[in-house]
Amino acid sequence: MNATKSRSSFWSVVKILVLILVAAAVVLAAVRLIGGKPLGIRSWVDVQFWHANALFNALKHSGEVKSFNEGNYTNVVFLHHSVGENLITQTGLRQQLNDAGLDFWDHDYNYYGLNDLNGNPTGYNYWIPDDNTDPDGLAKLFSQKAYGLPLNGISGLMQHEVIVFKSCFTGNALYDDGQVETVKGYYESVHAFIRQHPEKLFILLTTPPLNSAEADPAMAARDRLMAEWLLSDEFQRDLANLYVFDLYGLLAENDPASAEYGTLRVDYRDGHDNHPNQQANQDVAPLLGSYILETIQAYQTAQN
Numbered sequence: 001m002n003a004t005k006s007r008s009s010f011w012s013v014v015k016i017l018v019l020i021l022v023a024a025a026v027v028l029a030a031v032r033l034i035g036g037k038p039l040g041i042r043s044w045v046d047v048q049f050w051h052a053n054a055l056f057n058a059l060k061h062s063g064e065v066k067s068f069n070e071g072n073y074t075n076v077v078f079l080h081h082s083v084g085e086n087l088i089t090q091t092g093l094r095q096q097l098n099d100a101g102l103d104f105w106d107h108d109y110n111y112y113g114l115n116d117l118n119g120n121p122t123g124y125n126y127w128i129p130d131d132n133t134d135p136d137g138l139a140k141l142f143s144q145k146a147y148g149l150p151l152n153g154i155s156g157l158m159q160h161e162v163i164v165f166k167s168c169f170t171g172n173a174l175y176d177d178g179q180v181e182t183v184k185g186y187y188e189s190v191h192a193f194i195r196q197h198p199e200k201l202f203i204l205l206t207t208p209p210l211n212s213a214e215a216d217p218a219m220a221a222r223d224r225l226m227a228e229w230l231l232s233d234e235f236q237r238d239l240a241n242l243y244v245f246d247l248y249g250l251l252a253e254n255d256p257a258s259a260e261y262g263t264l265r266v267d268y269r270d271g272h273d274n275h276p277n278q279q280a281n282q283d284v285a286p287l288l289g290s291y292i293l294e295t296i297q298a299y300q301t302a303q304n
Contacts, residue, residue, distance in 0.1 A: 051169060056149040057124035065150075065159045073201050073296045075254050077114075077160040078106040079169050080134055083208050083275060090278045091285035095211040100293050105160065110197065114156075125154025133169040134206075139186035142184055142193040154193075157199060162296060165207035166247065169274045173210070174222040187235065194242050201241050201299050203292060206230050206248035212263040213272040220262030223248070240302065243295045250284050 006296035016071055018297055068075040076097065078084060085108055097104040098117060107114050113125030129140045129152075141153050150156035157163050163208060175181050194202050206227040209215070215223065229235055236242055253260040268280035276284070 015098060020250075029131065046077060051127060054124045054127060055151070057122070058114075058126060058156055058284070061122065061124070062150055062159060065105075069159075069161050070105050071161075074101060074160045076105065076155055076162040076164060076292065076296075077102045078104070079108055079128070079133060079157060079165040079224070079233075080106060080161065081192045083169060084108075085177050085298065086275065086278070086281050087288065089117070090281045093285040093289050096289040098288065100289075102293070103298070107157070113248065126150055128153040132286045133165070134181045135186035138165065138167060139189040142190045146197065153167075158197070162201045162203065162292075164203040164205070164292065167207040169208040169210055171207045171293070172219075172223040172226070172248075174219055174226065175221070180222050180226060184229065184235075185231045187230065191237075191239065193240070195239055198241050201296065203295055204230065204242065204244045206244065206246050208274075208276060209248055209252040209262065209264045210294075211269055211272055211274045212260050213261050214274060217259075217261070220252075227252075241299070243291075245288060245291050247288070249283065251280055 038051060053288070057061060062281070065075075080087070081285055084106065094104050094106075096118075103117050105114060105116060106119075107126060107128070110125045110128055110131045112121065114122045116122050129144070130137060132140070144152045144154040146158050149153040171183070174183065190204075194200075207223070210219070214219075214250075227246065229246050231246055236244065251264055252262055253265045255261060264274065264276060267278070268276050269285075270277045
């Protein structure tokens with residue numbers, strides 16, 4: 001008797017669930033017909049398929065990526081968005097590093113993904129969380145668990161020996177002092193992860209300055225303070241595997257008497273665009289390349 005009742009109850013629950021699903025489908029269809037707009041389900045499915053495909057290919061090629069690890073910190077990946085892309089594609093940065101014996105990969109927006117040593121798309125990405133490389137995005141990325149396989153964004157980057165990374169210029173949209181402290185907290189999360197992984201070398205680039213059309217003097221002053229803090233012992237402390245390259249300082253107007261002080265230099269910008277122009281990239285890229293090379297050499301020496 002009890003078994004019969006249990007089976008009856010089970011099927012009753014199943015019927016209820018089926019009715020709920022059918023009702024939900026009817027409601028969604030009605031919303032679609034009345035509103036005349038797609039529900040986004042197909043888009044969501046497409047994104048999940050794309051994500052799964054990227055993960056499959058990242059796992060498939062993991063051995064190849066790791067094969068460049070020779071213990072000499074020559075396998076380098078640069079996580080960036082558009083500013084970093086221009087630093088590479090508008091200059092000889094990749095050639096400079098490859099000629100010096102480094103294996104230089106770079107990771108753009110998730111849509112573009114990972115590029116190989118020759119700058120060719122690999123056809124997959126490491127799935128950076130929310131495609132966000134602003135300080136809050138970096139904190140989320142560096143808060144992920146690092147696995148031996150590229151199962152998430154940080155694990156993909158950690159397949160390489162040297163991780164170069166930066167925030168977008170949007171990370172310098174600092175509207176008050178409270179936001180500055182919040183951003184410092186984000187970078188402290190990054191710092192904590194790096195401290196846990198002395199087997200890797202990390203090179204952080206300070207955030208590029210904003211165009212004066214976007215940043216008033218007060219914001220520009222906060223941006224400069226943030227860059228100076230990232231370069232300071234207060235942030236880096238005794239972390240031997242963290243180096244900071246002052247991209248901000250190379251791109252910003254550094255004359256305190258100038259009305260443009262702390263914003264993107266006049267000769268390094270085009271109109272109201274926040275992206276440094278080609279002249280800026282051609283001036284800065286060789287310095288970045290030299291810094292990466294010198295940092296690796298210094299780190300290799302310190303390890304021996």
